[in-house]
Amino acid sequence: MSRLTRRHFLRGAGTVAIGLPLSATMTRFASAAPGVAPPRYVSLFFGNGMPKKFVEGGYGGHVIAPLAPFESKLAMVRGLQLNEGGGAALHYKGTARFGKGVHAPSESTAGGESLDNKAHRTFAPDSLLLNINMHTAVTGGNPATRWFHSWRGVNQPNDELLRPLDVFDAIFGSFMPPDPGGGGLSDEERRAIRYRNSVLDSVVDQYQELSGGRSPYSLGVRALIADHLDLVRSLERRSVEIDGEIPPIDCDAPAPPPDLTPSQDCTAALCPGDDSFYYGSGGANWNEIWELNSNLFAMALRCGITRFGTMGCSGGGDRYPIPELRAQGITESPHILAHPWTRANENGFDVCLQWLMQKVAYFLEQLDDPAWPDPEGGTLLDNTLVLIGTELGTATDNQHHVDYMTYWLAGGGGRIQSGIFDYDGRSDVDLYSTIGRAMDMGDQFGDMGDFSGHFDLVR
Numbered sequence: 001m002s003r004l005t006r007r008h009f010l011r012g013a014g015t016v017a018i019g020l021p022l023s024a025t026m027t028r029f030a031s032a033a034p035g036v037a038p039p040r041y042v043s044l045f046f047g048n049g050m051p052k053k054f055v056e057g058g059y060g061g062h063v064i065a066p067l068a069p070f071e072s073k074l075a076m077v078r079g080l081q082l083n084e085g086g087g088a089a090l091h092y093k094g095t096a097r098f099g100k101g102v103h104a105p106s107e108s109t110a111g112g113e114s115l116d117n118k119a120h121r122t123f124a125p126d127s128l129l130l131n132i133n134m135h136t137a138v139t140g141g142n143p144a145t146r147w148f149h150s151w152r153g154v155n156q157p158n159d160e161l162l163r164p165l166d167v168f169d170a171i172f173g174s175f176m177p178p179d180p181g182g183g184g185l186s187d188e189e190r191r192a193i194r195y196r197n198s199v200l201d202s203v204v205d206q207y208q209e210l211s212g213g214r215s216p217y218s219l220g221v222r223a224l225i226a227d228h229l230d231l232v233r234s235l236e237r238r239s240v241e242i243d244g245e246i247p248p249i250d251c252d253a254p255a256p257p258p259d260l261t262p263s264q265d266c267t268a269a270l271c272p273g274d275d276s277f278y279y280g281s282g283g284a285n286w287n288e289i290w291e292l293n294s295n296l297f298a299m300a301l302r303c304g305i306t307r308f309g310t311m312g313c314s315g316g317g318d319r320y321p322i323p324e325l326r327a328q329g330i331t332e333s334p335h336i337l338a339h340p341w342t343r344a345n346e347n348g349f350d351v352c353l354q355w356l357m358q359k360v361a362y363f364l365e366q367l368d369d370p371a372w373p374d375p376e377g378g379t380l381l382d383n384t385l386v387l388i389g390t391e392l393g394t395a396t397d398n399q400h401h402v403d404y405m406t407y408w409l410a411g412g413g414g415r416i417q418s419g420i421f422d423y424d425g426r427s428d429v430d431l432y433s434t435i436g437r438a439m440d441m442g443d444q445f446g447d448m449g450d451f452s453g454h455f456d457l458v459r
Contacts (some may be wrong), residue, residue, distance in 0.1 A: 009308045036372045037383035040307040042117040047314035048334045052404045066361035075409040079424035080137045082402035087334025094314030094391030096145035101429040101446020110151045120308040130309030131160045136318045146316040164239040164292045171300045173198040198233045298366035313359045316391040385412040417457045
């Protein structure tokens with residue numbers, strides 16, 4: 001009986017590549033032999049830190065409650081220390097160390113390679129490396145270290161993707177509508193044509209051969225292929241719709257957001273439609289863009305189009321209002337709320353972090369979807385090493401320190417034990433070197449001057 005291979009793609013006009021579902025997903029229909037999940041690594045960064053107060057009670061607290069459904073698949077690693085001293089520059093220093101474990105020489109560059117890049121270089125250098133972010137224009141200095149989480153090395157950031165349509169095109173290929181008259185179509189006209197004509201249309205004959213009546217595959221496999229392609233088309237059309245709503249922003253020279261202070265409300269004058277706060281989204285569609293980018297990343301992993309990358313849900317020190325929270329009377333950005341926050345001054349920062357944890361949980365949910373089983377059983381989340389973290393932590397009060405950092409690890413093909421692990425005072429380099437060991441890509445990663453040993457959470 002015919003069956004699809006893991007690397008089977010439909011290829012059409014030049015740049016188009018529509019990945020088909022993983023072969024193991026079709027074992028129910030095509031009797032394909034179980035395979036072996038390939039090495040995968042994804043990091044997920046969220047900005048503005050995580051105080052000790054919100055994690056010391058495990059998953060029972062309201063801030064990290066959105067992660068509770070995944071508790072059996074997560075290792076919570078608490079109490080780590082970044083060797084960065086103190087000072088206001090910790091937003092960029094903490095962000096620059098995330099997934100790298102080395103000191104940044106300046107705010108304009110990280111100090112070395114990130115784990116996702118090493119995994120990509122080690123296991124599949126010719127594959128797609130996804131670097132998807134949502135952040136605001138950060139004031140002051142060069143914000144590269146706050147925005148970029150994926151680096152090949154010093155002064156070598158991997159290109160980031162922010163708009164869902166760019167993410168879609170990176171994964172599945174781009175579609176450039178024809179201009180028969182040669183008069184030059186406007187952006188609006190091209191968008192309208194693209195909405196009517198998907199990238200799938202350039203390979204329609206090929207995919208109909210696989211899903212149509214003359215397909216060599218069983219009815220079950222044909223139905224699965226058709227459902228998959230319908231989902232790809234749906235993701236593209238949603239991306240096109242959102243793209244038309246996003247105001248253009250020059251990422252090289254971004255306009256700074258309003259400088260909010262605790263004494264200022266987020267009035268219409270300070271927050272005109274929220275668009276000035278967001279790269280790639282107004283406040284009204286932040287959720288939709290995050291969910292769409294999460295769906296696209298998960299689809300790319302399912303199809304085997306990518307195996308490595310980063311997700312960033314806000315940047316280090318981001319200043320943005322959260323529309324959903326204004327109804328609760330919270331009118332400041334998480335960054336501004338974080339500065340005066342203490343254990344005794346619960347000023348709404350906790351609700352901001354809970355909101356971010358909901359975004360993290362949505363991405364994990366896409367990876368943990370049982371409808372897309374992996375070759376050797378389990379879900380993508382089970383078989384992808386996922387690192388989750390932020391740039392700040394604190395063991396005492398004010399949150400702008402790096403002396404009690406919390407990270408989460410998931411998956412790794414069963415090599416990462418679930419549970420809560422306290423490594424008070426240990427370095428982030430110990431964590432990253434443990435990840436390297438778990439992925440069989442070396443026992444050392446980061447500044448080895450900060451290394452004191454591997455963690456005992458690897459099976």
